[in-house]
Amino acid sequence: MYTENKNLKLPGNPDTIIWKYLDLSKFLDLLLSKKMFMSRSDKFEDQYEGTFSEPTYEEIKQIAVNNPEFLNYYKQRRKNIVISSWHINEYESFAMWQIFTKNNEGLAIQSTVGRLKEAFHAEDRITQYIGEVDYIDYKKEYIPFDDDFFPFLFKRKSFQYEKEIRVISDVTPLNLSVNEGIKIQTDIQKLIEKIYIHPKSENWYKKLVIELMDKLEFNFSVEKSDLESDILI
Template identity: 80%
Template sequence: MYIPNSNIKLPENPDTVVWKYLDLSKFLDILLSGKMFMSRSDKFEDQYEGTFSEPTFEEIKKISQNNPKFLDYYKSHRENVVVSSWHTNEYESFAMWQIFTKNNEGLAIQSTIGRLKEALQKERHFEQYIGEVNYIDYKKEYIPFDDAFFPFLFKRKSFQYEREIRVISDVTAHNFSINDGLKIQVDINTLIEKIYIHPKSENWYKKLVIELVERLGFDFEIEKSDLESDILI
């Protein structure tokens, strides 16, 4: 269940469109399990995930002089924060297809901020928050540490193209031992508004995706990619 947090920014319009680009195996896992994977924050490719900008680190070092455990807590905290990443965009993104899918195969789930909020189911041990990622200069800009999520909603400016919205949870208080991440319950029919199949995929692949979705009893719209449109001359 989504929990509002006044410290976390989020687009106000519930109809703001969000996307998740993924391969077929991950998509089928969502459909079959009714769960969405959230990755451990220190397992992302970007090694700066959950770390501090230089001005923030300097302030934290001063605090840690009298309380060494303060810095140790933030170092270990990355292992207890899990994230599901979504891309904000009115239209599908050619760049996202290239980055998150391979071999001209894959899918994009289209949803909205409102659907994402509504789709999250109440978890017994922890709560989910949704926040907009801020892109800053890590050498110059300060990251305020208002709450436990502060470093996890900031990234370097070189990642601005991601336009990321995050579902984020902290399992610190529950002594979970998580490897790469964990799965959370979601309402599939609420979460998924439409599906787009990779614009360069073969016809057999498109037919396979359509048949799998039908056989599993789902009826959400499967759209032709806008990047596949006919050339007009």
């Protein structure tokens, strides 16, 4: 169930376009399970995920002098926070295709912030929040820690190209051990607005994606990426 957290920054327009770039196997898993995968925060490639900038860490160390469990709490929390990352952009991103897909056979889900909010089931055991990521200088800038999600909604400036918005949840109340992540019930029809096929893919690949969706009784609009359209001279 999506719940608003007023501490988390979000685009004001619910029609703000967002994207998820992924390979065919992950897309099929989404359709078959009707569940969205959320990764454990400390399993991301960026080792700084869920950590603090240097000015904030210095303050936390001072607090932890008389309360050592304070720092341990934040370390443990990285194992209990799960995240699904999306890319904010009005248009396709060449960089995102390059980073998140391989072998010219990936695809991209186009959605909106409003659709993302509506896609989660009210009866889910954990609450989903949505927040936009801030990109800062970790050597100079301060990350507030008055909201437990803040460490997971700041990243280094070198990741600004990601323009990331995150679905974020805390699985602590479930009292379970999370390995790589968890899957949450998702209304796929509400979530997906359109599917884009990798710009360098062959025609057979688009046909395959359409056939697979037909067999699974989904009828999303499928388009070839605009990035490899015919050159007009």
